[in-house]
Amino acid sequence: MAIADYPENMPDQKGFFGEYGGSFIPEQLQVIIDEITAAYIEMKQDESFWNELHYLYKHYVGRPSPVFHAKNLSSKYGGAQIYFKREDLNHTGAHKINHCLGEALLAKKMGKKKLIAETGAGQHGVALATAAALTGLECDIYMGEVDIKKESPNVLRMKVLGARVIPATHGRKTLKEAVDAAFEAYVKDPVNQLYAIGSVVGPHPFPMLVRDFQSVVGREARAQILEMTGKLPSSVVACVGGGSNAMGIFSAFIKDKDVELYGVEPAGRGTADGDHAATITYGKPGIIHGFKCYLLQEANGDPMEVYSIASGLDYPGVGPEHSFLKDNGRVNYQSINDKEAVKMFFELSRVEGLIPALESSHAAAYAVKLAEKKSKDDVILVNLSGRGDKDLDFVVENYGKEYGVDKLG
Amino acid sequence: MKSYNGAYLVADYPDRERFISAALKSLEFFDFLEIGIPFSDPVSDGTVIAKAAYDVIESGVKFNDIMKSIDEIKSKIPADRKLYVMTYANHIYHRGIQNFGKIMNDHGISGMIIPDIPFIESRRFTDIFEQQGLEFIYFITPESKPEQIKQIAQSAKGFIYSVSMRGITGSSMNLKADIKTAVADAKTQTKVPVVLGFGIRDVESCKNALETADGFIIGTRMIELLNEDADNSSFNKFVEELKAKF
Numbered sequence: 001m002a003i004a005d006y007p008e009n010m011p012d013q014k015g016f017f018g019e020y021g022g023s024f025i026p027e028q029l030q031v032i033i034d035e036i037t038a039a040y041i042e043m044k045q046d047e048s049f050w051n052e053l054h055y056l057y058k059h060y061v062g063r064p065s066p067v068f069h070a071k072n073l074s075s076k077y078g079g080a081q082i083y084f085k086r087e088d089l090n091h092t093g094a095h096k097i098n099h100c101l102g103e104a105l106l107a108k109k110m111g112k113k114k115l116i117a118e119t120g121a122g123q124h125g126v127a128l129a130t131a132a133a134l135t136g137l138e139c140d141i142y143m144g145e146v147d148i149k150k151e152s153p154n155v156l157r158m159k160v161l162g163a164r165v166i167p168a169t170h171g172r173k174t175l176k177e178a179v180d181a182a183f184e185a186y187v188k189d190p191v192n193q194l195y196a197i198g199s200v201v202g203p204h205p206f207p208m209l210v211r212d213f214q215s216v217v218g219r220e221a222r223a224q225i226l227e228m229t230g231k232l233p234s235s236v237v238a239c240v241g242g243g244s245n246a247m248g249i250f251s252a253f254i255k256d257k258d259v260e261l262y263g264v265e266p267a268g269r270g271t272a273d274g275d276h277a278a279t280i281t282y283g284k285p286g287i288i289h290g291f292k293c294y295l296l297q298e299a300n301g302d303p304m305e306v307y308s309i310a311s312g313l314d315y316p317g318v319g320p321e322h323s324f325l326k327d328n329g330r331v332n333y334q335s336i337n338d339k340e341a342v343k344m345f346f347e348l349s350r351v352e353g354l355i356p357a358l359e360s361s362h363a364a365a366y367a368v369k370l371a372e373k374k375s376k377d378d379v380i381l382v383n384l385s386g387r388g389d390k391d392l393d394f395v396v397e398n399y400g401k402e403y404g405v406d407k408l409g
Numbered sequence: 410m411k412s413y414n415g416a417y418l419v420a421d422y423p424d425r426e427r428f429i430s431a432a433l434k435s436l437e438f439f440d441f442l443e444i445g446i447p448f449s450d451p452v453s454d455g456t457v458i459a460k461a462a463y464d465v466i467e468s469g470v471k472f473n474d475i476m477k478s479i480d481e482i483k484s485k486i487p488a489d490r491k492l493y494v495m496t497y498a499n500h501i502y503h504r505g506i507q508n509f510g511k512i513m514n515d516h517g518i519s520g521m522i523i524p525d526i527p528f529i530e531s532r533r534f535t536d537i538f539e540q541q542g543l544e545f546i547y548f549i550t551p552e553s554k555p556e557q558i559k560q561i562a563q564s565a566k567g568f569i570y571s572v573s574m575r576g577i578t579g580s581s582m583n584l585k586a587d588i589k590t591a592v593a594d595a596k597t598q599t600k601v602p603v604v605l606g607f608g609i610r611d612v613e614s615c616k617n618a619l620e621t622a623d624g625f626i627i628g629t630r631m632i633e634l635l636n637e638d639a640d641n642s643s644f645n646k647f648v649e650e651l652k653a654k655f
Contacts, residue, residue: 014529022530024498026453028572030527031552170456171463176449180459183452287499288450290525300472301503302449 006254010321015204015291018327021320023203025290032190037205039110044212049105056101057216060134061091065217067224067381072351073368080234080374082367084354084384085221085249094357094386095217095245096127100196102213104131107194114138114193116185118168118178120147121311121390122154124198129163139163140193142182144174147311154390172305175314179289199242200319203290207320211247218252221381229379235260235370238383239363240333241277241313243322245385254330263322264366266308267335273298277306279318280326280333288316293323309338310358312386336362344368345388345395346403357386358395412619412655413568413602417443417495417628418635419461420475424468427641432482434645435631436490438652441568442482443522443626446475446496453497453524457629457636472500476516483517491567493546495522498534506534510541520544520567528557535564546570549595549603551587558591562598569595569603571622589621596623612654619655 011017015037023033043049057063065086074082087095107115115132116139119125125141132139141158145167148155158165167173168181186195197206200214225233236253238246240263253259268276276282279294286295288303296304296316303316325331341358344365349355356364360383367382374380388395396407416435421428432442447462447470454462483492494513501509501523513521520543526534528547535545544567549558551572561569571592588605595603605618606626618625630647637643 023527024525024530025527026524026572027527027548028550028552030529031550170460180450180452184455285502287497287502287525289452292502295499297499297503301500302466303499 010324011204011208015208017207017321017324019285020292020323021204021207022292023290024287024292025203026187029187029190033203033205036106036110036194040106040205040209043106043109049109053102053105056134057098061097061101062089063216064220064224065089067221067228069228070352073348074371076351077368077371079371079376080378080380081229081376082371083225083228083233083379083381084364085217085381087217087245087383087385088354088356088360088387092127092130093389094123094127095214095248095383096124096198097130098216098248099210099213099244100124100127100131101134102209103128103194103196104135104137106209107137107196108135110194112137112192112194114140115196116140116142116182116193117196117198118142118175118182119198120144120175120178120314122147122151122158123312123386123390125163125165126154126157126161128196128198129158129161132163133161140166140185142166142168142178142185144168144172144178146173147175147178151390175311176303199244200247200321201242201289201291201293201315201317207291210244211251211321214244214248215251217245217248217383218250221249221383222252225379225381231379232256232259233379233381234258234374235262235378235380236383237262237264237363237367237370237380239264239266239310239313239359239385240280240318240322241266241308241310241315241359242317243319245383247319247321249381249383250325250331261325261331262366262370263331263333264362265333265335266310266313266341266362267337268307268309269338274305275307276335277308277314277316278335279316280322281335283316283318285323286317291317291320293317293320294326309341310362312357312359313362334366336365340365342395342399345391349388354384355388355392356384357388358391360385361388413604413624414439414655415441415443415493415604415624415626416631417445417626418631419445419447419458419465421470421478422461422465422632423635425474425478427635429478429481431631431635431641431644433485434641434648436486438648438655440489440624441491441493441519443493443495443628444475444479446472446494446500448497448500451497455629457632461632476512479516479518491519492517493520493522493544493567494518495524498523498525501534506537510538510543513543514541518543520546522546522570524548528561539566548572549591551591553591555594558594559598562595565599565601568601568624569599570626571595571603571605573605573607573609573618592621612650615651615655
C-alpha cells in the first residue's frame with residue numbers, strides 16, 4: 001500500500017481496510033445498510049451538508065478546540081514537549097459529539113425519525129441525546145441495567161435531554177447486552193430509525209463515516225501544532241477502545257511518514273484473560289458485531305469478557321482501520337494499565353489543572369513515558385479526548401485515599 | 410409436492426438430555442434440524458434464542474460437547490433426515506474455514522446456516538465448503554434484488570432460507586407481498602425447496618407459509634415450548650399436532 005494514497009482510498013467499496021472491516025450482518029439488514037452507505041456517499045459530496053456541520057462545530061460544539069502546551073508536565077518529566085488537543089472542552093465534554101452531530105444530520109437527510117444507540121458509561125448516549133434534541137429527532141438509548149445504576153448522572157442527563165433510556169436486562173446487563181438490545185430494536189424498524197454507532201466499529205459504512213466525522217480533530221490539530229511550533233510533532237498519541245478519537249487525530253498525520261503514531265490500549269488490572277481490553281496487543285482476527293477486526297476471544301471462539309477501569313475502552317473488538325494500521329506497521333500500539341491511568345488522572349489534574357477522562361488518562365500516561373525518552377525539542381501531541389467529571393465519583397471512591405481525597409470530609 | 414420443513418433448536422438447551430430428546434422427537438415430523446451453536450453476540454436472534462444461547466454458554470457447554478450430542482442424534486435418525494449447524498461467522502473463522510468444514514463432515518452435518526454472512530460476503534466461505542461437499546444455505550429477504558435471487562437460486566444447495574420479514578428471530582409473522590414475490594421468483598429458478606422462516610409459531614402460520622413457500626422453519630416457538638415445562642411434554646404435544654395436521 002502506498003501511504004501517499006491513504007486514507008482517501010480506504011476502505012474499499014465493500015468497506016474493507018485490507019482484510020478488516022466489511023459487512024458481516026444478516027441479509028435482511030444488508031439492504032438497509034446499503035441505503036445508509038449510499039445516502040452518506042451522496043451527502044459527502046454535498047457542500048451544504050459540510051457547511052451545516054461546520055457551522056454546528058463552530059457555534060454549538062465550540063470548535064476549533066485549542067491545543068495546549070503542557071509546560072509544567074513537560075518540564076517535570078524532563079523530555080519532549082507535550083501538547084494536548086483539548087477535545088475535553090467540546091460541548092458535552094468529549095470528542096463523541098463530533099460524529100453524533102454528523103449521524104444526526106444524516107438521519108435527518110434520510111428522513112429517519114429516531115436515533116438509537118447503545119451506551120456503556122453514557123458518554124456516547126449523552127452526545128447522541130444532545131444531537132437528537134438539537135435536530136428534532138427522537139432518541140432511544142439502550143444501556144445495561146448494571147451501568148444504569150453505576151452512571152446515574154449521565155442517565156439523568158440523557159433523560160433531561162428528552163431521550164428514553166431503555167435498560168438491557170439480560171446476561172451480564174452491561175455494554176455488550178446493550179448492543180444486543182439496541183440491535184434487536186433496530187432490526188424491528190430500520191426504516192424509521194438510524195442506529196448511530198458510537199465508534200469506528202460495526203459494519204461498513206460506520207467505521208468510515210465515524211472516522212470522517214472525527215477527522216476534524218486531526219485537521220485542526222495538525223494546523224495548530226504547525227502554527228505553534230513551526231513543525232510537525234514527532235509523535236501523536238491517542239487512547240484506543242473502539243478507536244474513534246484515535247482515528248480522528250491520526251487521520252491527518254498518516255501520510256506524514258516522519259510522525260510516529262501511538263495507539264494506547266487499556267492493560268486493565270493484569271494480562272490474564274478478562275483482566276484487560278488490550279485487543280490489538282493480545283487478540284487475533286475475528287468477526288464481531290458485523291465487522292472483522294482484532295478480537296479478544298475465548299478458546300471456543302466467543303468474544304471474551306473484557307475489563308478496563310475506563311468504560312469507554314472496555315470492548316473486546318477494535319476498529320477495522322486500527323487492525324489494518326497495526327498489520328502494516330504505520331501505528332504502534334502500546335498499553336497502559338489501570339494504576340498508571342489513575343496516577344495520570346491525578347497528575348494532570350494537579351500539575352496542569354486538567355481533569356482528564358480515564359480513557360484520555362491512558363493516552364497521557366503513555367505520552368509521559370514516551371517524553372522521557374525524547375529530547376526537549378521533540379513535540380508529542382496527545383488527544384485529550386474527554387474531561388474527567390464523569391469519573392470523579394468512581395475515582396474518589398476507589399482511589400481517593402491513596403491521593404489524599406476524602407469524599408466525606 | 411410434499412412440504413419440506415425444518416426445526417431450530419439451541420444445542421444442549423435446556424440440557425443435553427432434553428435437547429437430544431427434543432431433536433429426535435422433532436425429526437419424527439421435520440425433514441431437517443437446524444442446530445444452533447451458541448455464540449455470545451447473536452445479532453440475528455431475538456431475546457428468547459439469545460437467552461437460551463447465553464444459558465448454554467454459562468453452563469459451561471463446550472463445542473466438543475455439542476459435537477458429541479450431534480453424534481448421538483445422528484446415530485438415531487433415518488438417513489433422509491438432515492442436520493444443519495447454525496452459528497455465527499466468528500465460530501467458523503476462529504477454527505479456520507477449512508477445518509470447521511472438516512469437523513462438520515466428520516459429524517455428518519449437511520451444511521451451515523450463518524446468519525451474519527450476507528450474500529456479498531459469502532464467497533470466501535462457499536468456495537471452501539462446496540469443495541468439501543457441504544451446503545451453504547443462502548437467505549433471501551423481501552428486499553432481495555431480482556439479480557441476487559437469480560444468482561442464489563442457481564447456486565443454492567439444500568434449500569433456500571427465505572426470511573419472511575425484516576427483523577430477527579422471534580418477531581411476529583407478517584407475510585408481506587414482496588416476500589411472496591421473492592419466494593415465487595426464486596422457486597421458478599431453483600431446484601431446491603424455498604423454505605420460509607422467522608415468525609412461524611403455530612399451525613395457522615405454517616399453513617400460511619405453505620401457501621407461498623415449499624416449507625417452513627420453526628425456531629423461537631420450539632425454544633418457548635421447551636421453557637414451558639421440565640419434561641418436553643408441551644414440545645412433544647406440538648410436534649404431534651404438526652404430524653396430525655400436515
